[in-house]
Amino acid sequence: MADLHNLITEVQQQADPAGADLHQRFFKTGPGEYGEGDVFLGLTVPVQRRIAKRYRDLPREDVQRLLASHYHEFRFIALAILAEQYKRGNSASKAEIVSFYLRGLEHVNNWDLVDASAPCILGEHLKSGGDELLDELALSPHLWTRRAAIVATLVISRAWNTEPALRISTLLLSDKHDLIRKAVGWALREVGIVDRPALLRFLHTHYRELSRTTLRYAIEHLTLQERKAALSEQFPAY
Secondary structure (H helix, E strand, O other): OOOHHHHHHHHHHHOOHHHHHHHHHHOOOOOOOOOOOOEOOOOOHHHHHHHHHHOOOOOHHHHHHHHOOOEHHHHHHHHHHHHHHHHHOOHHHHHHHHHHHHHOHHHOOOHHHHHOOHHHHHHHHHOOOOOOHHHHHHOOOOHHHHHHHHHOHHHHHHOOOOHHHHHHHHHHOOOOOHHHHHHHHHHHHHHHHHOHHHHHHHHHHHHHHOOHHHHHHHOOOOOHHHHHHHHOOOOOOO
């Protein structure tokens, strides 16, 4: 049986002060920055994922303890364990994991935590319906909850349903945070991969509302000529 004490010991043994200092700067943990107050131990993502796989059967109450930790890596490992459990679960356990995830969103509080969990837990679950939940999340005052709403659509779009991504992108077009603008552009890029005309229609309709950051991400998979045209509002025929 997976043991929380052993997991904590293993993480502490892998701690790297130099790596922790680098992560503190990379994830903007200074006063007034988006990751203010976050604390790192310095583990790399591959190491964290390997630990999560070894402890993927950790009981939910222990996952909760990890998720509530002030150390970033413990929260990442908790979410990676949840993702493993979701992937291997039945329909009932998957629904329970999604509910657990939504209750703990306050702890999913940096972009890497969101991006490593929202698509493979929330997005996967909403592929079969119920994606109106994303509207509520997109209107949250909490930055990371809004990001979870939009990055969850990546998986849904790849399942050939681009409507949620377009709908949530519309809700977030006026968002001023750069991390939301990038995520919206990322989601729109996925729409374009699946349905290029739908992307072009969206860009044409909302061009005046789009930040340049969002637009540049959204058009990454277009040809050079198409990108130049889009940046000057000369959209290809659709």
